[in-house]
Amino acid sequence: MSVRVIKILSGIILIIFMIFWSYNMIFKDIKSLIPAEEELYSGIINIGDFPRLTAETGSKYGWIQERIKRFEKRYPGIYIEFTPMDEKEGYSKMKEEMDKGNFPDIIPVNNMFPYFDKLQPLNGYFTEEELESLRIQATNEIKEENDFLSLPVMLTTYTMYLNLDLFNERGVSPPLDGNWTYEEFVDVLKKLTYDSDGDGIVDRYGFLSFVEEDSYNIWGMIISDGAQIIDPKRDRYAFYGEKSMKGLEKVMDLKTKYEVAPGLFGYLDESECWEMFTKEKAIGVYPGGSWLIPTLQRLKDSGEGFNFDIANYPMGDEKLPTVLSSGIISYGIMKGEDEKKTDMCVRFLKYLLEESSQRSLESIGTFPVIRGIEGMYSDDIYMQRIEDSLSYTRYIPVSEEWIGIEKVIQQEVKFAIQGYKTSYEAIEDAKNRVELLLQ
Structure with a gap:
């Protein structure tokens, strides 16, 4: 092989080496700019x-x-x-x-x-x-x-469930568009409260609910006139005063003044109230969580339930339905x-x-x-209708202090419904107890 050929081959090899070396250096530089893949927990x-x-x-x-x-x-x-x-x-x-x-x-x-x-x-x-x-x-x-x-x-939120079979039996129309005032609500409940078997004892009632911790079935009525539990601006306890008393009295009156709820309202627990509504079919209007829809539908489809509908909570001074929920x-x-x-x-x-x-x-x-x-x-x-009404729901923010507050106010509301305290006494006692608790 001539010296000239050897020089040409050596030049070609050198050029190839320089190309690969340059490519490798450039590739390394580019690779260094790409973040390393994060090592995930396993x-x-x-x-x-x-x-x-x-x-x-x-x-x-x-x-x-x-x-x-x-x-x-x-x-x-x-x-x-x-x-x-x-x-x-x-x-x-x-x-x-x-x-x-x-x-x-x-x-x-x-x-x-x-x-x-x-x-x-x-x-x-x-x-x-x-x-x-x-x-x-x-x-x-x-x-x-x-x-x-x-x-x-x-x-989740709450709504009012209506036993349409009882409504139809009594010739009562559900509220138009699901909205009613408190006065219209009471008028309907009166028509749904009666003696069904003629024995002189009322065995059908317009309304029933229960009072238990972390359940806000009746609170849509209690806050319907503008009452607040926690003032959102000052982040302070606010369930006291005229608006709170007026709202609580609306619930109390269903049993004592209008007699459209059983005398055991305030004593019956959730399972007992649910049985009266679904099995005994003795209640016209029952407030409950939105999660009850599938169960009521299943009972209806199986022949164990009844035709039902939903409605908003009755409107008070706020002029809009109101709901309280921890949902x-x-x-x-x-x-x-x-x-x-x-x-x-x-x-x-x-x-x-x-x-x-x-x-x-x-x-x-x-x-x-x-x-x-x-x-x-x-x-x-x-x-779909409940989802449209989510804007009416006031949600209680999760907080460490709420455990004690909620226990106090539910107890005092229960005492009032049971008849042991007036609305004023229950709300003032709740306020004093909560103040001591927070101190």
């Missing part, structure tokens, strides 16, 4: 939840279990253990374990939650855009100046030392806000917290 996450009945299947925990299954599929390194929680016993059944520090990583949070100090603040994990996507009702939980400790995922259903994350695990828990909460998860709430009769999800209940006229 392992076990424990989630607890209360029962949320799926009407079609009868499953109490099917909704959350389906969300868990889909999330595990999205993140193969994650295994989620589910801890079912009892609705009646609330957090008390888990308290012994939680007192030992054995908390679920993700847990439902409401006003009865006893460990607010152990919740992970969520402010830094959600963008302003993500929070602005929530319905205005749900943002009661989230205050810009404070840490928010739980994320709203779904909404902002939220989930929180317990504090932990593993930041990657906390990040994965946040991913699960964000997954519950995705449109597919929000639309799945239809199976459990609750409403989405994300704006713009429309047509979810287009085939269910009752749920």
Whole structure:
């Protein structure tokens, strides 16, 4: 091989080397600009939840279990253990374990939650855009100046259920467009209160409800004249004064003045009231949660129930229907030392806000917290009407102090309905007890 050829080959090899060297250096520079893929948490996450009945299947925990299954599929390194929680016993059944520090990583949070100090603040994990996507009702939980400790995922509210069979039997028309004044409401209840078998004893009543903690069935009437429980501007207890007394008297009068509620109103518990409404079919109007729609529909379809309709709470001085509810259903994350695990828990909460998860709430009769999800209940006229009335609902923000406040005011309202106290005495006693409690 000639010297000339060798020089040419050497030049070609040098050029090829320089090309590959330059490409490699450029590739390394570009690669250095690309963020390294985040290493996600892999392992076990424990989630607890209360029962949320799926009407079609009868499953109490099917909704959350389906969300868990889909999330595990999205993140193969994650295994989620589910801890079912009892609705009646609330957090008390888990308290012994939680007192030992054995908390679920993700847990439902409401006003009865006893460990607010152990919740992970969520402010830094959600963008302003993500929070602005929530319905205005749900943002009661989230205050810009404070840490928010739980994320709203779904909404429920209350409505008035009407036994249309009793209405028709008595020749009574339901309220036009679901709206009525308190006076119109009482007039209807009087017509639905009668002796059905002619034995001289009234056995059909226009109205019945119960008074229990964390239940606000009757509170739509109590606040209908402008009463407030907590002043939203000053964030202070405000259930006192003329408006509060007037609202409470409206409920008391149903039993004592107008006699359209049984004498045991104020004594009967939830299960007893529900049985009188659904099994005995002895009650014309029954206030209850929006989640009762699937159950009433199932009873009707099986022949065990009755034709029913819904109506708003009777209007008072506010000139609009009013509803009080604690039905902002939220989930929180317990504090932990593993930041990657906390990040994965946040991913699960964000997954519950995705449109597919929000639309799945239809199976459990609750409403989405994300704006713009429309047509979810287009085939269910009752749920559609209740969703349209969500703007009438005043939601109680989750707070550590509410546990004690709520217990006091429910007790005093119950005493008033039972006849042991006047409206003034009950409300003044509640105010004094709450002031001592907060001190």
